[in-house]
Amino acid sequence: GQQLNQSPQSMFIQEGEDVSMNCTSSSIFNTWLWYKQDPGEGPVLLIALYKAGELTSNGRLTAQFGITRKDSFLNISASIPSDVGIYFCAGQRAAGGTSYGKLTFGQGTILTVHP
């Protein structure tokens, strides 16, 4: 099925550094979501974005919903070792049609943080 273009695929950073990752799509989404997945676990919701241009923070995490509704980014400031994991973006379309409620996922960004 369709996937979002998420980059980078992987990142190796030092503790304390900031991290930025983004997702782009050729089609419009009405909701953008960012999830984190630890090995052997299900994804955990980090941030949900509902309006174009919206900028939302959750602790050291900040995410934005692009104005065109075709992209989103996630920033992590002052990374710590427990930030290690796979980060997924996901887009969701509006009500109506067969795609309602379904999530389209990015390929994921594998984050490694060296102490």
Add this chain to the structure above:
Amino acid sequence: GAVVSQHPSWVICKSGTSVKIECRSLDFQATTMFWYRQFPKQSLMLMATSNEGSKATYEQGVEKDKFLINHASLTLSTLTVTSAHPEDSSFYICSARAAGGKNIQYFGAGTRLSVL
């Protein structure tokens, strides 16, 4: 809030047997649940959408007779992998979407299926 429990977390079975995976929303009612499959180092791929009281909607290429889904209540959906084969070995994850609210999907912890 918004806790989704998935059971079992790990199952090993012999080829040809059937395996049932349960997905429960513990503190909210879920009119819709979703079942995903994830291969190592890959993203989540939607298998089917499960609506309470009606037949599941399967994604293209997913065999409905192979992956039986039942959503008998607002808090429980089950996925049964019938006549499992080694190629069915994967990580299966469910999610639940609360009735009303902001249409957010909350995920279970996943089930690792190994078919010998």
